[in-house]
Amino acid sequence: MTAAGDFASLSDGETFLLLAALVAVIGSILVTTLRTGVPPMPSNSHVAATMLALVPADTRGVIYELGAGWGGFAVRLAWRCPAARVIAYELSPLPFIVAKALQWLSRRRNLEVRYGNFMSRPLGDGAVVTCYLMIGAMVRLAPKLRAELPAGALVVSNAFTLPDWPPERVVTVTAYQNTPVYLYRQPLAAQEASATPVG
Ligand SMILES: C[S@@+](CC[C@H](N)C(=O)[O-])C[C@H]1O[C@@H](n2cnc3c(N)ncnc32)[C@H](O)[C@@H]1O
Known part of the structure; x- marks a missing residue:
């Protein structure tokens, strides 16, 4: 099965939890970047x-x-x-x-x-x-x-x-x-x- 197929087979509750986790992760990076003014970009x-x-x-x-x-x-x-x-x-x-x-x-x-x-x-x-x-x-x-x-x-x-x-x-x-x-x-x-x- 494809990744898209796996995702489609998730229940509504599981999809919500997954999206909430994703939003929390991205949100925490955004909030800290706004606070410090520095994104977590690694040195080349x-x-x-x-x-x-x-x-x-x-x-x-x-x-x-x-x-x-x-x-x-x-x-x-x-x-x-x-x-x-x-x-x-x-x-x-x-x-x-x-x-x-x-x-x-x-x-x-x-x-x-x-x-x-x-x-x-x-x-x-x-x-x-x-x-x-x-x-x-x-x-x-x-x-x-x-x-x-x-x-x-x-x-x-x-x-x-x-x-x-x-x-x-x-x-x-x-x-x-x-x-x-x-x-x-x-x-x-x-x-x-x-x-x-x-x-
Ligand atoms: C551009 S990254 C550089 C990462 C690593 N030093 C490198 O060169 O690959 C800068 C990091 O500094 C962190 N940072 C900025 N201000 C900070 C502070 N006052 N205290 C702790 N971390 C801070 C940011 O969250 C970010 O992850």
Whole structure:
């Protein structure tokens, strides 16, 4: 029997439940996308490879993947940096469940996918931050990173810039729509400036 035939053989109740589940899944993605302003679109594989190459393979300490999406990039990070602890936050329920399943399937003990809003989590122990967000989210994230990241910490961003923060490097991914990948480094001066009491 065809899939269409299988669907036609469902009872009204089963069809309703199936459609309700579909609406709930799509609705949850839409609602979270409206809330964060960022859809759960994975990095293109060429861009992801460029981002990974900018993360030192011998990184120790914590790597924050801000907005794990479906989890593919977080798993690749954990493979690339075995001495680091990769913590990936995701706010959208369905992508989070898939990313969590990928974490489990990958068996990477240095990967932790967490449900939650990274804007309300401390990031002060981050040696590296990776992200593929959008303009509004980057505008909100920039002051948090400037205030919390330790001196020398790296930020690798797919396509979007952190405002008022000159990148250390920009790599253009010619294999995929000339996408820019930005590498930022937390300077010592910013840390000192944010720690200086006013008045
Ligand atoms: C474009 S996807 C990128 C996925 C993955 N990082 C990659 O590069 O393949 C961005 C993800 O960030 C998530 N996100 C956006 N803002 C967030 C926030 N404040 N807290 C947690 N997740 C967030 C979105 O739900 C979305 O799934």
